[in-house]
């Protein structure tokens with residue numbers, strides 16, 4: 475990478491660029507996966523119909539509706 479350019483004002487630029495690049499890649503991948511699981515990644519309350527994003531590793535029936543406190547079900 476352009477280490478030489480990282481001495482002057484370009485240093486901030488390079489640093490920012492790297493940071494953004496890394497973050498962008500990581501978030502892009504993770505976000506993509508999570509976004510892909512979006513449609514099926516929701517739990518729905520059978521009582522009031524409230525929908526909440528499903529947390530990986532936590533079954534919907536172990537989640538409680540934030541509105542009425544009922545057990546959530548998989549959408």
Ligand SMILES: [Zn+2]
Pocket residue numbers: 519520521522523524539540541542543544
């Ligand atoms: Zn509810």
